[in-house]
Amino acid sequence: MAHHVLHMPITEEQVRALRIGDTVTLEDTLFGIRDATQIHMFDHGRRTKFDLHGHAVIHTAPNLRKVERSGTNHSGYEPVCIGTTTSDRMERFTRPLMEREGVRIIIGKGGLRDGSLDAFRDLGGAYLAVVGGAAALETTWVQAVEDVDLDDLNPESLYKFSIKGFGPLLVAMDAHGGSLYAAVNAEAARRRQAVLEKLGAS
Amino acid sequence: MTLMTKPGVEPLRVEPEAIEEAAKLLYIRACKVLPDDIKEGFTRLDATETDATAKTILATMIENIGVAERMDNLLCQDTGIPIFNVLIGRNVQVDGWALKEAIAKGTARATREHPLRSSVVHPITRKNEHTSCGERVPVINIDFTDAERELRLEMIPKGSGSENGSFLQMLIPADGVAAVKRFVVDRVIQAGGKVCPPTIVGVGVGGTSDLCMHLAKVAATRPLGSHCTDAEGAKLEAELSEAVNCLGIGPQGLGGDSTAFAVHVETAATHITMNPVAVNIQCHSARRASATFTPDGIRIGF
Numbered sequence: 001m002a003h004h005v006l007h008m009p010i011t012e013e014q015v016r017a018l019r020i021g022d023t024v025t026l027e028d029t030l031f032g033i034r035d036a037t038q039i040h041m042f043d044h045g046r047r048t049k050f051d052l053h054g055h056a057v058i059h060t061a062p063n064l065r066k067v068e069r070s071g072t073n074h075s076g077y078e079p080v081c082i083g084t085t086t087s088d089r090m091e092r093f094t095r096p097l098m099e100r101e102g103v104r105i106i107i108g109k110g111g112l113r114d115g116s117l118d119a120f121r122d123l124g125g126a127y128l129a130v131v132g133g134a135a136a137l138e139t140t141w142v143q144a145v146e147d148v149d150l151d152d153l154n155p156e157s158l159y160k161f162s163i164k165g166f167g168p169l170l171v172a173m174d175a176h177g178g179s180l181y182a183a184v185n186a187e188a189a190r191r192r193q194a195v196l197e198k199l200g201a202s
Numbered sequence: 203m204t205l206m207t208k209p210g211v212e213p214l215r216v217e218p219e220a221i222e223e224a225a226k227l228l229y230i231r232a233c234k235v236l237p238d239d240i241k242e243g244f245t246r247l248d249a250t251e252t253d254a255t256a257k258t259i260l261a262t263m264i265e266n267i268g269v270a271e272r273m274d275n276l277l278c279q280d281t282g283i284p285i286f287n288v289l290i291g292r293n294v295q296v297d298g299w300a301l302k303e304a305i306a307k308g309t310a311r312a313t314r315e316h317p318l319r320s321s322v323v324h325p326i327t328r329k330n331e332h333t334s335c336g337e338r339v340p341v342i343n344i345d346f347t348d349a350e351r352e353l354r355l356e357m358i359p360k361g362s363g364s365e366n367g368s369f370l371q372m373l374i375p376a377d378g379v380a381a382v383k384r385f386v387v388d389r390v391i392q393a394g395g396k397v398c399p400p401t402i403v404g405v406g407v408g409g410t411s412d413l414c415m416h417l418a419k420v421a422a423t424r425p426l427g428s429h430c431t432d433a434e435g436a437k438l439e440a441e442l443s444e445a446v447n448c449l450g451i452g453p454q455g456l457g458g459d460s461t462a463f464a465v466h467v468e469t470a471a472t473h474i475t476m477n478p479v480a481v482n483i484q485c486h487s488a489r490r491a492s493a494t495f496t497p498d499g500i501r502i503g504f
Contacts, residue, residue: 036328060279061279061319061321062279063276063279063317064317064319065317080275080276080316080317081275081278081279081319082279083279083280084279085279085362085363086362086363086397088396089366109363109395109398110394110395110396110397110454110455111395111396111455129454129456131262131266132278132363132398132485133266133277133361133485133486134262134265134266135266135275135279136269136270136273136275136276137262137265154330154332155320170456181394181395181455181456183457184394184395184452184456184457185391185394187457188391188394188450189391191448191449192388192391192449195387195445196383196384198445198448199387199441200380200383201379201381201383201384201387
């Protein structure tokens with residue numbers, strides 16, 4: 001159960017070193033992505049100006065305040081509250097995100113499915129769990145909304161966040177076929193019968 | 203009969219401006235401050251949790267409640283679908299149409315003026331008006347109570363991760379209550395970590411399909427520690443509360459004992475041929491806020 005501090009972007013070797021149960025703190029850069037962002041990128045063929053190779057994306061749609069653009073703030077936004085949404089809806093975008101855009105890490109809550117686990121193994125990637133619904137805390141790890149793309153989709157634009165000490169996050173799916181969610185789901189299925197028997201409902 | 207009010211008693215008149223201000227205030231407050239019963243729920247789960255990862259996750263959730271209050275920030279980034287319950291007592295005078303307009307105005311102002319993320323879009327075009335409003339949204343439920351000269355406005359920002367954990371099954375009488383129990387257990391397994399556990403699992407039993415689903419929402423959003431007023435429903439919620447926490451799903455679906463704060467059940471009479479059951483889930487950020495209007499003024503609470 002190692003702890004890793006990763007300055008983004010990272011290499012395939014670095015992501016393959018992560019094992020389920022490890023913890024990770026991210027530094028420097030993180031991209032925010034969501035349903036509409038990926039529907040437009042992969043179903044409607046839109047491309048982003050950002051180079052996502054080696055980077056981490058987080059399943060999010062933030063609360064932001066509009067501000068004047070400045071030398072370091074190219075987005076025109078500052079964070080109000082940035083948190084994490086349920087990943088499962090975006091399952092089918094994992095492989096194209098990795099294949100076409102070069103993404104190495106997906107951060108979210110609730111986990112992804114077997115297709116994503118295969119993509120992590122085939123292409124070198126990992127899923128890091130953040131505690132969903134703990135957005136006030138998560139916002140303290142975000143320094144700025146540095147830049148934005150596909151902003152007609154607001155609040156589901158593609159955001160570039162500048163981050164400091166983003167974590168600890170839990171490696172919940174790794175590049176070696178490990179998934180904490182699969183283990184928990186299998187255990188729940190195993191316990192189901194005894195639970196139903198006790199309820200007189202088997 | 204032409205009398206509109208009881209003779210000799212001045213009715214409580216609630217002006218739309220007051221409703222609008224309250225709607226705005228409640229939306230923002232609900233997003234920032236968790237009710238005491240939910241905080242106590244966390245303390246209770248934390249005391250009994252045996253899994254190390256689950257303990258860490260619960261600690262982070264509890265830390266987040268403090269950070270939100272200290273920094274005057276939102277607990278969760280999901281501002282939800284705004285739901286307002288309007289409970290109108292006896293001898294209350296209110297312009298119903300103006301009340302509905304005032305709730306939407308207050309919601310839109312909270313969204314623009316705080317600002318809050320507008321999480322509401324057209325269901326087909328997916329267009330976001332950036333007001334948290336749209337056709338039939340905010341969801342407004344109006345009911346009547348026997349409270350004398352009192353109007354209560356309850357606000358619930360219902361997060362989508364847990365709202366997507368909504369299920370209805372039109373079971374039949376031959377399936378019995380055993381099938382109702384199986385349905386609840388299986389839907390909790392299916393929802394897993396996607397609904398942001400620990401949750402309040404709301405269960406509707408009986409009624410029509412739409413009433414059954416509504417009962418599940420009422421159950422999911424009522425305070426922890428409250429019980430179903432129907433004795434059979436209360437028995438069911440005690441049994442199911444224990445059962446779902448034996449599945450090992452745990453906080454965030456990463457394993458542990460704390461899958462749900464509680465299972466809440468609401469019941470309604472149903473047809474001789476029907477046995478409907480519905481599940482609606484509330485996430486751990488089980489947010490609520492309320493304003494109670496009386497002749498003495500406005501009381502803000504949960």
